[in-house]
Amino acid sequence: MAIGKLIVLTGPSGVGKGTLLRSLLQRHPELYFSVSVTTRPPRPSETNGQHYYFVSRAEFDRMVLNNELLEWAEFAGNCYGTPRRPVEENIRQGRWVVLEIELEGARQIRQNFPEAFQIFILPPSLLELEYRLRSRGHDSEESIARRLERAKSEIPAAHEFDIQVVNDDIEKALERIEEALFTPVGV
């Protein structure tokens, strides 16, 4: 990677990655959030181009074939991927780019961009994770069950990452992330 920096935020669905990222972007508007493509249908609160680019499976497959995605994975019955060009352009221009992605995609990024800084967000407990998935009210029972099953295989991979942050108290979690990102090396 030439000038900018690539930051990966991963962890199980419902742990609070998006919530943490929203606050991080408000506090540090210089960060660039990479908007993913997905075949998942939009939720009522989501806007195309802001939360995701919502595409058909045929369009997603075309992007994969044309090497337009930096990484991609299937998750709970849908496909998700990071558009390559905006990430590469923003890094070239010296910006710090943040990806909010699941574990398989994070591993692909580590393989291809070993200099990326990788953060794993952990829930205080599986019970709390289930509570958060239910209380945000976005997903069907089937989707919640798939996400919890996936979480059980994702959480043991936390040690692969540069830092692990438990998202119990949101402010403390944010401070930990900020400390890791913005403390000058050697301090």
Ligand SMILES: Nc1ncnc2c1ncn2[C@@H]1O[C@H](COP(=O)(O)OP(=O)(O)OP(=O)(O)O)[C@@H](O)[C@H]1O
């Ligand atoms: N520290 C916290 N304490 C309590 N609730 C929280 C905390 N952080 C996030 N939440 C709540 O948990 C729910 C899930 O959060 P969020 O949607 O940000 O998770 P996510 O990891 O981005 O999920 P996904 O990977 O599926 O996009 C939301 O209702 C959010 O308000």
Ligand SMILES: Nc1nc2c(ncn2[C@@H]2O[C@H](COP(=O)(O)O)[C@@H](O)[C@H]2O)c(=O)[nH]1
């Ligand atoms: N590998 C990738 N994972 C991604 C990407 N964008 C989002 N995600 C992750 O998918 C799950 C489910 O998201 P949801 O919006 O349906 O709740 C979650 O863990 C996201 O972080 C991506 O581009 N690549």
